[in-house]
Amino acid sequence: MSTDIELTGTGKAAALLATLGEKAGAQLLKHLAEDEVQSLMQAIAQLEHLSSGQAERILEEYQQMLLAQQYVVKGGLEYAKGMLYSAFGPDVAMRLMDRLKERISADVANFDALRKADPQQLAKFIHNEHPQTIALVLSHLNASQAAALLSSIPQDLQTDVAMRMAHIDQISPDIINKIAGVIEQKLKTLGEFNRENYGGVKAVAEMINRLDLTVGREIMTSIEQNDGKLFETIRHLMFVFEDLMQLDLRDLKELIQKIDRKILTVAMKGTSDQLQARIFGVLSQRSAEMLKEDIEVIGAVKIREVEAAQQEIIAQIRQMEKEGTLTLQQSEYVV
Numbered sequence: 001m002s003t004d005i006e007l008t009g010t011g012k013a014a015a016l017l018a019t020l021g022e023k024a025g026a027q028l029l030k031h032l033a034e035d036e037v038q039s040l041m042q043a044i045a046q047l048e049h050l051s052s053g054q055a056e057r058i059l060e061e062y063q064q065m066l067l068a069q070q071y072v073v074k075g076g077l078e079y080a081k082g083m084l085y086s087a088f089g090p091d092v093a094m095r096l097m098d099r100l101k102e103r104i105s106a107d108v109a110n111f112d113a114l115r116k117a118d119p120q121q122l123a124k125f126i127h128n129e130h131p132q133t134i135a136l137v138l139s140h141l142n143a144s145q146a147a148a149l150l151s152s153i154p155q156d157l158q159t160d161v162a163m164r165m166a167h168i169d170q171i172s173p174d175i176i177n178k179i180a181g182v183i184e185q186k187l188k189t190l191g192e193f194n195r196e197n198y199g200g201v202k203a204v205a206e207m208i209n210r211l212d213l214t215v216g217r218e219i220m221t222s223i224e225q226n227d228g229k230l231f232e233t234i235r236h237l238m239f240v241f242e243d244l245m246q247l248d249l250r251d252l253k254e255l256i257q258k259i260d261r262k263i264l265t266v267a268m269k270g271t272s273d274q275l276q277a278r279i280f281g282v283l284s285q286r287s288a289e290m291l292k293e294d295i296e297v298i299g300a301v302k303i304r305e306v307e308a309a310q311q312e313i314i315a316q317i318r319q320m321e322k323e324g325t326l327t328l329q330q331s332e333y334v335v
Contacts, residue, residue: 010039123152135164143206159222166204166230205237241310245275251326253282259313265294267309269301
């Protein structure tokens with residue numbers, strides 16, 4: 001009576017490739033790094049007798065894990081747990097859930113330190129990394145941190161990183177975990193590492209909204225030239241100052257009441273005549289006259305100061321949108 005050989009994780013992966021056959025196995029190998037391919041080839045070469053029963057169990061195990069991961073993506077851990085119980089019964093479901101939780105915990109732990117790391121040290125670290133790694137790092141930061149770090153990298157890399165970040169939700173968990181491991185090693189001296197959500201288009205839009213407006217426009221122009229569909233998707237999630245033209249007058253009036261007059265005065269410098277007229281139109285006659293006088297008196301203002309004031313107003317708009325007190329209707333992104 002033959003006894004099945006005991007296989008490690010690499011051994012199981014090698015057995016899976018051997019079971020799938022040369023054609024399917026070759027397609028999978030194309031997505032792996034050279035060192036991973038070498039390890040798998042060595043493991044395949046060392047495979048002894050693999051019974052049909054063990055091969056079937058390995059295929060079933062991978063199928064179960066793949067299905068489990070799909071359930072998590074679709075509805076979270078509780079949804080996955082319910083579906084796995086229904087599909088495989090309590091014993092298999094619990095085993096799969098334990099493995100999933102281990103993978104998720106390890107992934108989160110690898111990135112947990114990013115938001116606590118010193119920004120200047122983190123900036124030095126990402127400068128020397130591949131654009132994909134930079135995109136992964138930025139996707140685990142909040143939008144303000146990501147915007148600051150994106151501004152710190154060379155201009156010719158900024159669009160590439162932003163586009164990679166927009167597509168990062170399409171990267172396999174195994175590749176993400178591998179990159180996370182490298183980052184964890186390199187950030188050992190940067191402090192303790194939380195952010196479970198990866199990047200995607202929304203994260204890119206939020207990040208660009210917090211960039212210097214000139215830099216943001218340049219990145220959006222490049223994205224539009226490279227991928228018009230992605231540009232439109234990002235633009236839909238963004239809000240620029242001229243989009244105040246799209247606000248309902250009642251919402252615009254409520255917004256203006258929440259803004260410090262000095263901030264509003266600076267933000268109005270350099271805006272279109274149409275937008276200025278729209279803002280003046282929601283104010284009382286006296287308030288509109290006072291604002292016009294303030295704009296004239298303030299004289300020339302640095303573009304950086306105007307953009308900073310406009311960003312403060314956009315942040316207030318986002319806060320009101322989050323609270324449900326206004327609804328954004330965005331126009332085309334003008335570059």
